[in-house]
Amino acid sequence: MEHKHKSKATAAGLLVAMGIIYGDIGTSPLYVMQSIIGDNPINSLTVLGGLSCIFWTLTLQTTLKYVILILRADNKGEGGIFALFALVRRHAKWLTLPAIIGGATLLADGIITPPISVSSAIEGLKMLHHKDGTPFVTDTVPLVIVILSGLFIFQIFGTKVVGKLFGPIMLLWFSMLGLTGLIWIGQDWSIFRALSPVYAWELLTTHQSGTAGFWTLGAVFLCTTGAEALYSDLGHCGKENIRISWVFVKIALILQYFGQGAWLLAHEGDLLGVRKPIFELLPREFLFTGIMVATAAAVIASQALISGSFTLISEAIRLNFWPRVRLVYPSDQKGQIYVPSINIMLWLGCVGVVLWFKESANMEAAYGLAITMTMLMTTSLMAYYLHIKKVDMWWIVLFLAVYVSLEGSFLVANLQKFWHGGYVSLFIAGVIIIIMWVWFRATRIKKKLTEYEKLSDYIEPLKDLSQDETIPKYATHLVFMSNAGRVTDIESKIIYSIFQRRPKRADIYWFVHVDTLDDPYAMDYKVTVIEPDDIIKVNFKLGFKVEQRINLYFRKVVEEMVARGEVDITSRYKSLNEQNVIGDFRFVVLEKFLSFDNDLPLLDRMVMKAYFFVKQFTHSEDKYFGLDSDAVKLEKVPLIIKPITKCNLRRIE
Incomplete structure (x- = not known):
C-alpha cells in the first residue's frame, strides 16, 4: 500500500475535504440553536449569548486547537487519537489509558450522530402542510430508520462511487447555509454585536427566567462535536486542504448561526415548538428542496462517521486494543474498509437511539457527554506530544490550562445530560473501554510470559x-507464524509442535513474525537465512493502518528470494524435482487456549477469562493474517501462564 503525504492544497483536495471532513460539524446548525433555546420563550439574552458562545467555541476549540495546533501532530500524514497515541506511546506507558478512553468515547458517542443528524433534517417535513392545514408528516421515526438502515446496508458494497458526490453536495450545503444566513442577517446587521465575548459571559453567569446560564454550554458544545472527526480524517486529504477549506466552512457556519439569531430575535417571546430555525430561513417555495439537501448532508455526515468508526477499529486491532474481528476491503480505494461486526453494532445502536428518543430534541439532551471525554484525552496526549517535541514548558502549561478549563467546563455542563439519556453513550463507552483494556492487558500478559528458546x-x-526419511514428510515448505521478534529466538510451543506434538518433517522451515509499527503505512521486511535451504526467518514490519495479508506478502518475499538465488523452492520429491515442480507450502498457526493448569492472581485470572470469552466470537489467527485456509494447520496449544505448584496428591499401595 502506497501512502503519499499530502501537504499541498489542491482544488480536488479541497472538494474531498468538503465531502469527508465536515459532515458532523457541518450539520450541527440543524439542531444547535434549537437546543440552546429549548422549550423556553425566545429571549435576546439567550440568543445573543448563545451566538457569542458558538462563535468563540468554534474559534478557540475548532480553529485554534484542532485546525491550527493538533493538525501539526500528524503521523506520516495520518491523524486521530490512535495515530497521536502511536506517536507518543514509546515515551510513557500510562498514555495507553487516555488513548483507550478517547477511542471508546469517540466510538460510543458517535452512535447518536447519525440519528440526530438525519432526524433533525427529516423533521423539517413537519413544517410542510396540506391545503387543509394538516402536516405532510407527523411521525418521522419510520422514515429515519429506513434511511439509516439503507445507509448501513450500503456499507457492504463500499462508497467509492457515491463518495465522488460527497464534495459537491456538501459544497452546495455550505453555500446554502451561508446564503440563507446572510439574507436574514441583512434584515438585522446588529446581530453581529454577539461577536463580543461580553454576551457569552453575561449568559453563562446570569440565571434569568428562560435561560439556562452556565448549563447552556451543554447545548453550545454541539457546534464543535465534529472537531475530533476533523482530526481523525486528516489522512484522507491533508492538513493544508483542511485548513484552507475550513475558512470557507467556518464563514458559512457563522453566517448561518447569526442568520438564525436574526430570525429568533425577530420572533422574541415566541415558543419554537416544531419549528426549526434553519428551515425558517428558507423561502417557503424552497423549503422542500432545502430539507432534501439537509437530508443528503446528514447522510454524508453519518457516512463519514461510520467510515471513521471502521478505521478506528482497524487501528485498534493493530495496536492490540480490540479483538481480531473480520475486516473487509470492498473496493480498491485507499483506506476503504468495512467491518461487519462494527457495522451491525452501529446499526443496532442507531436504531435503538431513534426508537428510544424518537425526536432530535430528545437526542440533543443526550448528545455530547462522551465526546467531551475524547477531547480531554486528546488534549492530554497532545500535551505530551508537545513535551517530546521539546516545546517550551510554559507553552505546554498554557495549552493545558486553556483547554482543560474549556473542555472541563463543557464536561461539567454536559453532566446534566446524564439522566436525560447521556447514560446511554456512557454505558456503551464503558463496555468498549472494558473490552479494550482487557484485550490490551491480556495481550501484554501473554507476551510477557511466553517462553522462548534459542533458535541456534x-x-x-x-x-x-x-x-x-523414517518420518513421513509433512510439507516441502513448513511456515510457522511466530511471536518472536528477535531473529535469534523462537517460541517453546513451536519447538514442541515440530518435534513432539507430531514430528513435522519438512525440507525448509520458515518462521514468520509480524511487527506493528508506529508509522501508519510502513511495509518493510527483513529476511535472515539462518541455515541455507533449511531454516529461514522473515520479519515483516507493517504500519498500524496496513492490511495484514501475510499470504500475499510472504509469496512476494519468496519470489524475490528466488530471483536473488537465495532459496530453491522446487519440490524435493525426486519425480517432481525433475519436472521443476514448485514444492508445497503449509502454514502452521498456534492458537492458544487458557489451560486449567494455571494459578493466577484474581485480577489476571478475570482478565484472561474475559479475554478468551471474547476471543471465541472473533476470527482465528489464520483468518486475521489473511492465510489461505486450505494450506493452514491451526493447532490449539494450552496457555499456562503460572503453573499450579501445589498438588496434594498421595500414592497408596
Whole structure:
C-alpha cells in the first residue's frame, strides 16, 4: 500500500475535504440553536449569548486547537487519537489509558450522530402542510430508520462511487447555509454585536427566567462535536486542504448561526415548538428542496462517521486494543474498509437511539457527554506530544490550562445530560473501554510470559529431522507464524509442535513474525537465512493502518528470494524435482487456549477469562493474517501462564 503525504492544497483536495471532513460539524446548525433555546420563550439574552458562545467555541476549540495546533501532530500524514497515541506511546506507558478512553468515547458517542443528524433534517417535513392545514408528516421515526438502515446496508458494497458526490453536495450545503444566513442577517446587521465575548459571559453567569446560564454550554458544545472527526480524517486529504477549506466552512457556519439569531430575535417571546430555525430561513417555495439537501448532508455526515468508526477499529486491532474481528476491503480505494461486526453494532445502536428518543430534541439532551471525554484525552496526549517535541514548558502549561478549563467546563455542563439519556453513550463507552483494556492487558500478559528458546540450539536437530526419511514428510515448505521478534529466538510451543506434538518433517522451515509499527503505512521486511535451504526467518514490519495479508506478502518475499538465488523452492520429491515442480507450502498457526493448569492472581485470572470469552466470537489467527485456509494447520496449544505448584496428591499401595 502506497501512502503519499499530502501537504499541498489542491482544488480536488479541497472538494474531498468538503465531502469527508465536515459532515458532523457541518450539520450541527440543524439542531444547535434549537437546543440552546429549548422549550423556553425566545429571549435576546439567550440568543445573543448563545451566538457569542458558538462563535468563540468554534474559534478557540475548532480553529485554534484542532485546525491550527493538533493538525501539526500528524503521523506520516495520518491523524486521530490512535495515530497521536502511536506517536507518543514509546515515551510513557500510562498514555495507553487516555488513548483507550478517547477511542471508546469517540466510538460510543458517535452512535447518536447519525440519528440526530438525519432526524433533525427529516423533521423539517413537519413544517410542510396540506391545503387543509394538516402536516405532510407527523411521525418521522419510520422514515429515519429506513434511511439509516439503507445507509448501513450500503456499507457492504463500499462508497467509492457515491463518495465522488460527497464534495459537491456538501459544497452546495455550505453555500446554502451561508446564503440563507446572510439574507436574514441583512434584515438585522446588529446581530453581529454577539461577536463580543461580553454576551457569552453575561449568559453563562446570569440565571434569568428562560435561560439556562452556565448549563447552556451543554447545548453550545454541539457546534464543535465534529472537531475530533476533523482530526481523525486528516489522512484522507491533508492538513493544508483542511485548513484552507475550513475558512470557507467556518464563514458559512457563522453566517448561518447569526442568520438564525436574526430570525429568533425577530420572533422574541415566541415558543419554537416544531419549528426549526434553519428551515425558517428558507423561502417557503424552497423549503422542500432545502430539507432534501439537509437530508443528503446528514447522510454524508453519518457516512463519514461510520467510515471513521471502521478505521478506528482497524487501528485498534493493530495496536492490540480490540479483538481480531473480520475486516473487509470492498473496493480498491485507499483506506476503504468495512467491518461487519462494527457495522451491525452501529446499526443496532442507531436504531435503538431513534426508537428510544424518537425526536432530535430528545437526542440533543443526550448528545455530547462522551465526546467531551475524547477531547480531554486528546488534549492530554497532545500535551505530551508537545513535551517530546521539546516545546517550551510554559507553552505546554498554557495549552493545558486553556483547554482543560474549556473542555472541563463543557464536561461539567454536559453532566446534566446524564439522566436525560447521556447514560446511554456512557454505558456503551464503558463496555468498549472494558473490552479494550482487557484485550490490551491480556495481550501484554501473554507476551510477557511466553517462553522462548534459542533458535541456534535447534539448527542441527531441525536438519536431522529434515533428512530423517523414517518420518513421513509433512510439507516441502513448513511456515510457522511466530511471536518472536528477535531473529535469534523462537517460541517453546513451536519447538514442541515440530518435534513432539507430531514430528513435522519438512525440507525448509520458515518462521514468520509480524511487527506493528508506529508509522501508519510502513511495509518493510527483513529476511535472515539462518541455515541455507533449511531454516529461514522473515520479519515483516507493517504500519498500524496496513492490511495484514501475510499470504500475499510472504509469496512476494519468496519470489524475490528466488530471483536473488537465495532459496530453491522446487519440490524435493525426486519425480517432481525433475519436472521443476514448485514444492508445497503449509502454514502452521498456534492458537492458544487458557489451560486449567494455571494459578493466577484474581485480577489476571478475570482478565484472561474475559479475554478468551471474547476471543471465541472473533476470527482465528489464520483468518486475521489473511492465510489461505486450505494450506493452514491451526493447532490449539494450552496457555499456562503460572503453573499450579501445589498438588496434594498421595500414592497408596
